[in-house]
């Protein structure tokens with residue numbers, strides 16, 4: 001009950017904090033309300049475009065965008081695939097890298113002191129400004145976009161995972177030591193499961209950033225991909241195509257986010273604090 | 277299933293199972309060193325239940341952690357069955373003030389946790405886990421998660437977990453301090469029943485005089501600054517013990533002697549031992565504001581909280 005209330009009040013699924021492991025069940029109003037609002041906005045948009053006869057170059061109507069998507073789904077799909085694959089690759093590498101750095105930070109005081117301030121300082125750089133450099137360093141292929149995507153997405157994973165690893169109750173660690181547990185046993189049976197809710201909240205942020213990274217890469221240089229399509233269509237004042245590409249991008253983003261949420265739900269089955 | 281070894285009979289005059297000899301512990305912190313235990317010597321025989329009693333901060337936990345191999349003595353030697361303690365050992369079970377259960381594991385899985393860590397065959401211990409849970413009145417709660425149990429139930433699970441691999445020695449650090457008074461009395465009775473069924477050597481830290489007197493074969497009182505052992509007294513009550521013994525004159529006498537001993541050590545240090553509240557616990561010592569002036573005067577750097 002309490003959990004459902006919280007998710008309704010905030011409207012969005014906030015990253016899991018220390019309180020409450022994983023998100024709980026979703027109440028009916030938390031589905032109806034956001035969907036209702038979205039439909040309302042689309043309806044207003046449609047009416048506005050029709051009544052004021054807004055030219056399609058400025059703002060195509062939701063219906064015409066939908067029609068375009070239905071008619072040209074093959075072209076859109078062709079562009080969606082590289083974007084989605086590169087985003088997924090960037091995301092996975094960011095998660096692996098992020099967790100690896102978090103492990104180093106957790107287990108080595110020296111590494112923590114050396115690494116952490118630098119990582120935080122790095123975050124102060126507007127990272128988008130570095131995107132062109134990745135193309136100079138890694139060329140115009142996928143690798144530069146994936147690398148940039150990793151670069152943008154790994155930090156939240158580091159922060160969330162480190163917080164998770166360090167959140168382990170000292171009493172439990174002492175118990176493990178008293179039982180002659182090895183560091184590896186403590187990691188696999190206590191630290192990692194304890195950190196899972198944190199890791200997933202980091203991953204949810206990382207997946208959205210990974211997509212942003214790839215799109216920026218495609219803006220700068222690409223021969224395919226939704227980012228490329230958006231830039232290409234906008235340059236030709238083909239706003240309808242551009243909007244259609246954006247819609248497809250949203251769908252791809254939702255799909256990737258949904259996969260992360262699904263993974264979280266599966267982990268929840270094994271590591272939730274309630275027996276269900 | 278591991279059986280309960282009955283070694284006591286033929287090993288009566290044996291050397292002590294746990295021997296603490298002239299142990300001293302100083303924590304070297306960034307500020308001044310903290311003399312947690314100035315000098316302690318205790319012997320515990322196989323099968324004996326010994327309580328370490330004293331006000332908060334007198335080094336009871338420190339001494340227990342040294343016996344568990346989790347802390348190293350600054351000086352002195354601790355031996356278990358003749359071998360010096362250098363690191364944690366498999367034949368020790370520990371219980372802390374908090375149950376420290378893994379929140380995502382069921383009661384049964386939590387009880388079996390040491391078996392996993394010690395890489396013992398899980399199948400062999402499942403029956404024992406059920407048996408232990410039944411013993412502490414938790415039959416039927418095997419699949420509940422810790423969040424669904426009360427504090428007393430969680431602590432019972434922790435006791436089962438400490439007993440699952442049939443350790444020789446049980447080390448308990450204020451296991452019932454976080455429980456309410458009624459639950460705590462129940463847990464004391466439950467613990468003595470458990471120990472009648474599964475005979476263990478127990479070292480039990482507490483700051484409750486009544487609890488120490490009720491449970492123990494011997495009560496070792498720690499106190500003074502820096503802290504030493506100031507009394508080592510046998511409890512004259514027969515076993516099995518039931519709650520009624522707490523109402524006897526003899527029990528009141530013993531508790532009174534323990535309390536006076538603690539007060540004497542306490543009073544020396546404070547300069548005014550009289551007239552402050554006497555519950556059956558001594559937990560207020562650390563929070564007692566009247567300790568403050570002492571820091572600046574006689575005891576100097578040795579008083580650090």
Ligand SMILES: Nc1ncnc2c1ncn2[C@@H]1O[C@H](COP(=O)(O)OP(=O)(O)O)[C@@H](O)[C@H]1O
Pocket residue numbers: 303305310311312330331332333334335336337338339580581
């Ligand atoms: N890890 C530690 N580092 C520094 N000081 C400690 C540590 N553990 C305990 N102490 C100090 O040692 C003294 C004894 O503590 P402790 O053994 O926990 O006492 P008790 O269990 O009797 O309350 C206290 O002054 C405490 O602050």
Ligand SMILES: [Mg+2]
Pocket residue numbers: 333336337338449450
């Ligand atoms: Mg203590």
